[in-house]
Amino acid sequence: MTVDGPERFPALGVLRRTAVDRWRIVRLLPRAGWAAVTAAVVNNVLLAAAPVLFIVMTSLLVGRLPAAVRDGVDSPAFGRLVTAFVVAAAALSAQQLLAQLQLTTGLLVQRRVDGWVADELMAAALSSPSMEPLDDRALTDRLSEASREVEQGIQSPGAACAGMLALLARYGQLTGYAVVVGVVFSWLAGVGLLAAVLAFRHGQRGGLRKYAAIYGTIVARVRRLTYFRSVATGRPAAKEIRVFGLLPWLREQYAAAYLDWMRPVWAERRRVYLRPYFGYTALGLVVLVAVLAALGVAGGQRDVDLTRLALVIQAVLAAIQLGEFYPEADVQTQFGMNAYRAVDEFRAGMRARSAPAPASAPAPALVPAPAPASAPALPPAPRTGGGPGAPPAAGPIRFEAVSYRYPHRSAPVFTDLDLTLPPGRCTAIVGLNGAGKTTLVKLLARLATPTSGRITAGGQPVDALPVARWRGNLAVIFQDYLRYEASAADNIALGAAGHAGDLAGIRAAAEAAGILDTLDALPQGLDTPLSGQLRGGVDLSGGQWQRLAIARALFAVRHGASVLVLDEPTASLDVRAEARFFDEIIAATAGVTTVLISHRFATVRRADHIVVLAEGRVAEQGSHDELLRHGGRYARLFELQAARFLDDRPDGGDPDGRDGGDPAAVAGRDGDPAGDDPDRPDGDGGPVEIGQERSPG
């Protein structure tokens, strides 16, 4: 096996990696626009020249002083002294001004580059049609490192670009000083000076590089620290922290996470900086002493005049100072390069983990759904066209021998799952916690890909369709649906973002979800921002948010989605609203293939078809009546609910049921499983949820 250079000589490897990283940063510069980059380059070149000009002019000033004093204020010698003074003062002023401009042009470059990188990062994060890559910790570590730096903008790729440009000024000055020493004194001294300063810089940069490398290995610790900080200061946890008195616990956790994060950093800092620092300082001192000693010898032999003496002394001292740490460039370039490497690695990881989209596969025609038995209560919006971009109509959706296992999990969630979702009907999926209900939705929405088996719609594999086209056919409200910090109208319109102008549709969806009156009563009606954090904004209750999320799904249905998935849609609804759920919402989507996931019998029992998931398969299925007659798992859970209701119900309760009680339980008790009074308010004997089996005793 051949050993290449960098492996045999580690220093070469480091140099090669540094060069590659720097080149990567340089290639980002065009993203800032050529005008901004040119302005920054010109500024930094002038900033390199100004201090060199200053020491040249002040040295001339020193050299011309004896003649000017001797010849008097009216002499040409005095005029030359004044000229040198004016040019030196102008160079100094220009340096001050250019330093400010360096900041401004650098910021401009930085912001533009970071804006582009942020776009790239977002595009990469959303590039995979499935969510699986985001379950990969190594990949999300890269993402969090990159996005943290881009967000903070201190050690970002944009800051690295600005830092690289600023290096032009520093190294330009250094070259200028070395050339001055070479020209007026000795090229050997000039080159020696340059080499000593560069060696010292190498020590600095090498230390910083090693120090920065440790950050790549402690991202998980940083994430933990950030987590505790956001829990402590964020709004979502504010209630629990106060109620449970969690402040001391949080402080302790935060302090532990902080030390866990910082200890390796401190140790590395001592290791990489201390010893090299002494070594390189000694080298710098040796060169300084050698050059100054040679100068002294030459001065003693009267080989150098006053101007040259002043010039060399100033140039050497200024050059030695350039061996220091550059606050405007060093951290930015080192950490910014790391951040951009994280961006690159994240993008590459996403590409590698994303299943290639079958772009060239022709979209098969799906079997059209049967006409709805009754006209949908939610009036459909006029379709904007039925060309190839129109969403496919869904036939029966089948999971055929589908198995699925999450990455990094050994146990599969599903093993050879066979399941049919009849078109235009409502199928309820029930099962204990962790049975796989939400995973089933992820598979249906192609956020995850079956490990084996396939999902078909109208007989055609759904993964043969472009993913966007398939998803255009779905309206999904997840259990953890989003509460957008936007107006109420926008929160609904986001169900079909291309139809935000359909105000009548937004109102119709809100009405069908039973939230229209609430929204109309807000200070700005449906235009009210839904967040206490926004000016003029208000927050909604949990149940109101849930209705709004349902309205979003209904709006998507109005605009062409023919498969509606509702994951725990009644979890936050009050019992009256839950009882009305079928009449108001499911009826509004009659004719739409609906998947309803719920732990609540009051919600599921009126579905056309009920599927019980257990141990990775369909354990039972049928209508509510059939499943009760079957006397299996579903019936057992239902009986538990009824028993709970009977236990909790006070003796001689109101015969018409108006003192409370879950309608499902009433149905189970009176033998009319399907019939109940949806208006009946519930009392304290709330529904027992599927997945929370309780002993009847």
Ligand SMILES: Nc1ncnc2c1ncn2[C@@H]1O[C@H](COP(=O)(O)OP(=O)(O)OP(=O)(O)O)[C@@H](O)[C@H]1O
């Ligand atoms: N992102 C994930 N990575 C690894 N395992 C997961 C992930 N999400 C879910 N699981 C596991 O998959 C199984 C099914 O989870 P899923 O959320 O689908 O259950 P569920 O039936 O919806 O549960 P619940 O009724 O509690 O909402 C569980 O064992 C869970 O631990």
